[in-house]
Amino acid sequence: MxxxxxxxxxxxxxxxxxxxxxxxxxxxxxPQAQQPGTARDALLLRVIGSxxxxxxxxDGMGGATSSTSKIVLLSKSEQPGHDVDYLFGQVSIxxxxxxxxxxxxxxxxxxxxxxxxxGLVDIAKLDGDGLPNNGIATVRIWQANIKKTIxxxxxxxxxxxxxxxxxxxxxxxxxxxxxxxxxxDPADAGGTMxxxxxxxxxxxxxxxxxxxxxxxxxxxxxxFIKAQDLGYNGTELQDDINSDSKALAMFETIRAHGxxxxxxxxxxxxxxxxxxxxxxxxxxxxxxxxxxxxxxILASSIDLNVRALSMGKLHHAMMGTAAVAxxxxxxxxxTIVNQAAGGGERQSVCFGHPSGTLQVGAQVSQCDGMWxxxxxxxxxxxxxxxxGWIRIPNHTF
Numbered sequence: 468m469x470x471x472x473x474x475x476x477x478x479x480x481x482x483x484x485x486x487x488x489x490x491x492x493x494x495x496x497x498p499q500a501q502q503p504g505t506a507r508d509a510l511l512l513r514v515i516g517s518x519x520x521x522x523x524x525x526d527g528m529g530g531a532t533s534s535t536s537k538i539v540l541l542s543k544s545e546q547p548g549h550d551v552d553y554l555f556g557q558v559s560i561x562x563x564x565x566x567x568x569x570x571x572x573x574x575x576x577x578x579x580x581x582x583x584x585x586g587l588v589d590i591a592k593l594d595g596d597g598l599p600n601n602g603i604a605t606v607r608i609w610q611a612n613i614k615k616t617i618x619x620x621x622x623x624x625x626x627x628x629x630x631x632x633x634x635x636x637x638x639x640x641x642x643x644x645x646x647x648x649x650x651x652d653p654a655d656a657g658g659t660m661x662x663x664x665x666x667x668x669x670x671x672x673x674x675x676x677x678x679x680x681x682x683x684x685x686x687x688x689x690x691f692i693k694a695q696d697l698g699y700n701g702t703e704l705q706d707d708i709n710s711d712s713k714a715l716a717m718f719e720t721i722r723a724h725g726x727x728x729x730x731x732x733x734x735x736x737x738x739x740x741x742x743x744x745x746x747x748x749x750x751x752x753x754x755x756x757x758x759x760x761x762x763x764i765l766a767s768s769i770d771l772n773v774r775a776l777s778m779g780k781l782h783h784a785m786m787g788t789a790a791v792a793x794x795x796x797x798x799x800x801x802t803i804v805n806q807a808a809g810g811g812e813r814q815s816v817c818f819g820h821p822s823g824t825l826q827v828g829a830q831v832s833q834c835d836g837m838w839x840x841x842x843x844x845x846x847x848x849x850x851x852x853x854x855g856w857i858r859i860p861n862h863t864f
Contacts, residue, residue, distance in 0.1 A: 475856040478514075479581060480528065481539075484573025484847040485638035485784040485822070488537030489514055489528050489857065490581050496540075500864060508565045509864040511538045514857055515558040522560055528857065529558060533778035536560055539574055543587050549609040549616065550589070551582040557743040557778065566743035568731075569687045570610050572787020576646045576847035579606035579619030580628045584851075599623050616651040630850045637758070637823025638784030643848035650843045653791050655684035660838055662688075662729040666801040672724050675717060681803040682729050685840050686791025688745035690725040691803045694774070701751025701772035701807075704759050704821045708774070708781040718776050722747045746789050748775035750807040758823045759783065770797070771807040772819040784822040791843040793818055794829035799838055 477495040481487060493501050500507040512518070515536055516527015529536040538556035545552060555574065557566040582588045583604060590598040594605050601624055608617040622629040622644045632644030654660040663682055670678045681691040694701035697717070699708075708714050723738035726745055732738050750773050753766035775782050775789045785793075796804035797816040808816055815828040830841040 471861045473858040474861045475858045478855070478857040479585070479851060480853040481574075481577045481581060481849060481851055482639070483571075483575065483577030483849040484636065484787050486534045486537060486571060486573035487530070487852065488535070488539050488571070488574055490539045490541065490577070492585060492587065493540050493542040497864070503567075506864040510859065511556055511565055512558060512563060513859045513863040514538070517558050518561050518563045520561060524560060529560065531560055532783070533557070533780060534573075534783060536778070537571055537574060538565065539571075539578065539581075541578065541582060541585075541587055544607075544609050546609040549607045550593070551578060551587045551606065552609045552611050553578045553617070554611040559742055559778070562742075564740060564742065566741060567612055568741055569744040570612050570615075570788050572648070572650070572686060572789070572791060573847060575608070575610070575617050575650075575787060576619065576648050577849035578608050578617070579604070579621040579646065580630070580849050580851075582606055582608075583621060584628050598626060600626055615653055618649040618651060620647040620649075622646070632848070634846065634848050636846075636848055637820070637825065639848065643850050645846050646848055647844065647846050648787070650686060650791050652839070652841060653686045653795070653843055654840050655688075660685050660795070660840065666799065667803060668728065670721070670724055670728060672721055675720065678721065679803065680725065681796055682725060682745075683792055683796050683802070684729065685795040686843065687786070687788035688726075688729055688731055689775075689789055689792040689796075690722065690729075690745055690747045691792075691796060692721070692747070692749050693803055693807070694749040694751040694772070697749060699749055699751075699774070700754065701749060701774060702754055702756035702819075703774055703781070705781050705783055708776075715779060718747050719779055722776070742778050746775055746777060746786065746792070748773055748789060748793070750804050752807050752809070753819070756819065759821050760823070762823060764819050764824060768817070769819040769824055770809065770813075770816045771804070773804075774821065781821070785818075785820040785825055787845065787847065790825055790827045790845060791829070794827035794843050795831060795840045798829045798831045798840075
């Protein structure tokens, strides 16, 4: 039997925040994969190594976690006032699914550096004065999944992106250069920030009961629940939840019912094909705990504790988009997140997660009883890990 050869595609493997993924320029993809559809999804699934019944993604670039099973597609922007168009794909590990329903806030930090280094930004017009010799370059990103603007402030040294530095980010082992990322008007573009128009809802979940939750669409659709209502204290680490199959099944059931309540899907069954959104997170008032790197986190150093699930598992740190949702909900009096943080008004929040802490700012406003968020800001870092060629069998797509 004759087998075909492999093809190669130019690609870059990058870390952004606490995630990493494979970055492509759209024009480097085979022609049939440059547009949305089954050919593109099949190609990207094979790149990452999914679906993998062993759950390891050994025959691909994925790292067998939600944080490392990601794809980024970039092109020169077609949107006025923007430099680069950014499309994110969350690749399922064990299912033949690429979920295009939301953004990755962590990898958003890597988009600006990639765009500058790979000729997707007109550096002659950047910041109005061209690319600085030494300073900060402002890259305006169009996030195509959610149709929102992201502004990345990328450090430049000697006319090139500065990747190394002394900025430390909990959940990332080594320091790097700091990149400020601003999410502009990150709430749902097609509806209200609170899809049910309530700050707190009561979800009736079969075999679980009635659960109070804040359902918010800012950064990414997220379901917030008091940790104690589910028997947790909010200081859990990954193994405390990910080793408990019953707990994971419970969270997935809650997520599916929340997805219906938020209008993201019509049926519970449809939620299984939309694994990336919504997220589920438990929150609790501040308390001391020991992070996954053995660092002691003091209650006095944080406003609340948050633990969030991504793609069916407790995240090792915090998704960037979920951090936007946390900061936004914390700034709005009456939400479950705001209550856990002590109530009142605030423009920033520092929360504890399994790997440490994270500070996020959010500016919210209220008009005619409706809440909106103008922007959310956080600092991340990014670094090129590998650049060259991805190889996949030519019959893949």
